[in-house]
Amino acid sequence: MAKITSKNHIFNTKLLFRKKNINYDNIMDTNISIKSILMKKSLIIIFFFTCLFGEQKYNYIGNAGFITGGNLLSIFKEGRVALKTWVEELIKEDNGKVIVNFYEENGTMYEDLKRKKLDMIVVDAPFFFKNREDIYKNAKDFWSLDIGKEKYSTYYLIGNKQKNLKGFKNLNNKTLVMRKNDDLGTIWLDKNSYEKNKKGANKLLKNIYYESKESSVILRVFFGKSDYAVVKKSVWDTMFELNPSIKNKVEIIEKSKVGQIDSIGFFSKDCDPKIVDAVFRIKENINNNKDFKKISKMLNYTTIYRITEDDYKDLIIYYNNYYALKEKYN
Known part of the structure; x- marks a missing residue:
């Protein structure tokens, strides 16, 4: 060479x-x-x-x-x-x-x-x-x-602890935030909604918000501006390492089973x-x-x-x- x-x-x-x-x-x-x-x-x-x-x-x-x-x-x-x-x-x-x-x-x-x-x-x-x-x-x-x-990505459905959320079965009239253009996250969300509710998530959720920065996705749930968020495990781990108090207000509700x-x-x-x-x-x-x-x-x-x-x-x-x-x- x-x-x-x-x-x-x-x-x-x-x-x-x-x-x-x-x-x-x-x-x-x-x-x-x-x-x-x-x-x-x-x-x-x-x-x-x-x-x-x-x-x-x-x-x-x-x-x-x-x-x-x-x-x-x-x-x-x-x-x-x-x-x-x-x-x-x-x-x-x-x-x-x-x-x-x-x-x-x-x-x-x-x-x-x-x-x-x-x-x-x-x-x-x-x-x-x-x-x-x-x-x-x-x-x-x-x-x-x-x-x-990481060769494969894991996705989390996270939620605001104060709202007593139940996960994919409890999407109706709720709000959710995710990173803009995250096709993998969108498919994981919809697949679980089809399985649990026989409807796509967009037909159940009150609003879906999109953020350019992945850190902003978690912070929106932390401050109570959204009920749920779909994020990658790697993003969650980084945010928790930088600010462990995240877990005081935000919890992991669901985890993807198949690596992406x-x-x-x-x-x-x-x-x-x-x-x-x-x-x-x-x-x-x-x-x-x-x-x-x-x-x-x-x-x-x-x-x-x-x-x-x-x-x-x-x-x-x-x-x-x-x-x-x-x-x-x-």
Whole structure:
């Protein structure tokens, strides 16, 4: 693999960011600003392509697709622009090229993969499981991300202790808050509502509020502005660590039983094997470069890993049941 002179890249990147009016230091100091796991995954996916094409010695072009507002790329605009700029500038000096394409919809992006306009895409999990039979015909080498110690996400239904709430059976005329664009949380909420009430949650709840920041979701319940909230275990654990008094007013009422995968990446069946091999060597490449390793540690990234049906067989059953319930009761 070709080596990158890290000091020159960092210097050039700072100059490039100044030209584009992007604050380099703010971008690098993300331990405070990037708190959501989805945001970290977004940065890591883009960062992968720095390693993949920035360190490749092969002369070829790769096209990658990402969803701008879904489970993966829920990031601040400046962060997305900065990372995209960094990737493109790094690979130019290494005689490689990657075109990062952002899409509004999973379906449109997937169609472009089928038309061979894209080599690799990352789709939200609900889209994957709803369309997996067709995806199997057009894709290969499936993978996902591991953030910290978690490969799978757990969801909690939490509630305000003072309101004596009973969980999914007790949604009628109540209020609930959740993170904006949290498709996995919405599906978990609706699936349980279909099973307990034979109705979708939106037909029972008085109001559903959406917050951009996951911490605001819990605080809304803490201050009594919402009865319930749907949050990830990781978010709850972080908030409790920062403020243990949370448990004085907020309780965990329900926990998800099936571990969730936020997003699934895969390659076109016609994708150059060199690109596929390079992606799965990313962890090794990061460990061999101190600057990449530093960023990896900052993002709390552990590994990219291959997945097969054995890894998500419980999720196949989960989503099949959900779509069957949705069709039955809608």
